[in-house]
Amino acid sequence: VKATVTALAAAWLAFCLLVFAYGESPASMAVQLFAGTWGTWYGAGQVLFKATPLLFTGIAVDLALRAGLFNIGAEGQLAVGSLACGVVGARLPPGTPFVVAVPLAIGAAALAGAAWAFVPALLKVRVGAHEVISTIMMNRVADGLVGLAIANVALTGTVRTPDVVAGAHVPRLEALVPAFRGSAASLAFVVAVLAAVLVTEGYRRTRVGRELGLIGLNARAMAAEKVPVERRVAQALVVSGALAGAASLGTVLGYKGYFEEGLGAGAGFGGLAVALLGRGSAAGLVGAALLFGTLQQGGLALNAFVPRELMEVLEGVVICAVALADARGRLSRGEKTA
């Protein structure tokens, strides 16, 4: 709670400073920001829409972080996952029912994301290559390869795949709550919240989940306890990749209905911020995803007055503030920080 307050205060301060430096009034911009996000049903729906992929990648990064791993590769895992989702979704027979089409398309996305995470996982446990560097490299490789692949599977003259079959569309929230009309929020947000609850419950209630947490705290002690540390570490990274790939549920299946180059870009890095702020609790992760979703949508609402990149700076400030408050808390409790 303390960390969240610190983060919000730091973000607010940075917002005021930057907006003022740009020559706009912080107060009127804040009003604009609120009006464009939570001020209307449409704005709120857009926040949920922006928060959906962030929540998926946030859970993904959090799962790896639990085992002491930084999965910076969520960006690339999501990119290859989205491509797989779009391709499989479009190749299904036209009459495929919803209950078959969505799981197949998302399964393909998760598989692709997992495969993308498998390379750093292998490098990590076999040769001890640090996952931060290898996942970053995999992001860049994904960038290039998705660009190459899209040239082969795209509709001619475009950078997008054909539309997915009708059954693979995830219903919009506006179908349930008419007030959300026009916003791109879909049931994928509900699925993401469920995933957050499932995964964080799994940390406590399953043996593998508890082992992961303990490996993150002290891998050597766990190895001494005959826990297969390397296997668990690799599993954590691969499942993390699968979750990141599954974020295409909100972008490919819930929003566009096809994959185009750059769809969902930035959600992987945003997921890092969500995981660092939400750390291990479902409520924390959902709250963090909503916060950064608000910043993203708010950035669009302000873009006519202040460059929306302002919000990326705020994300960085929030991460620093949370980490600082966290470290202070640990220091004052007298824990070792090594």
Place this chain on the structure above:
Amino acid sequence: VSVAEVIFSGTMLAQTVRMAIPYACAATGGVLCERSGVVNIALEGTLLASALAAIATHAATGSATAGLVAGVACGAAIGAVHATLVVRGRVDAIVSGLAINLAAAGGTRFLLRALYGSSSNSPSVAAFRFLPDASALVRAVLDPFFVLGAIAALGSAWLLARTRFGLRLRACGEDPSAAQAVGVRVDVTRTAAVCLGSAVCGLGGTALAYDLHQFQAGMSGGRGFIALAAVIVSGWRPWAAASACLAFAALDALEIVLQGHTHVPAQLFAILPFVATLVALALFSRRRSAHRPPAGLGKHPE
């Protein structure tokens, strides 16, 4: 002209040297940070931010030298932020680095729009002008950034191996608790090392921007990360790291000189340095005695 002729030409060599400068500066800076025990993945953001600082100052003052000073100073300033967060605030160095990279990516785009009203690039600047008639290879070797970068690499190697400060720096990196016990001020030494290393990285960012005579959004293009990988595969040694950068730069140069000579898609060339990094990590990460990370990397004194 055959592909082999192009690859073994002087142009290729000159391009390689030219492309290697930002990598080598970032890697040298990375060695200084990491040998003091502070992981620095903020090199990427440092390259980017110092590139903009250099161009913006150059454009505002009309002096290429002032831009160079601003670029290096911007690097040092980012190093100061990273060091403050990590050394004094005890924030995880990777978290701090990620935040700096994020803020640098967003902040440079923000400033680009604030200063020049463009979301992609700055106006052109003159940069350094020298020997306009000399051959490409001579120009590459006498380039002020090549000279400064070589001095930085040479100086860093000397600093680490031969000076009192270098010894303290390495002591902090190997065993911060022991260093503190014998009276080394670990926080001061590490902060100085990170600022110095980031300043050298800032030199690389300036070189990157002056090379294109303008700032482009996202122009660091992963070079900071590749430089960090070069630090790791070279076993945290300054000369080896700078040389490893030549190999990565050669892959960049390949993309440029082979343009139009082959039918290989450009994206394949673009991912080549990153695939090469993964392969290098796979081959050289296995911990050998000569290639081990500083033992106190990421540790704080008790």
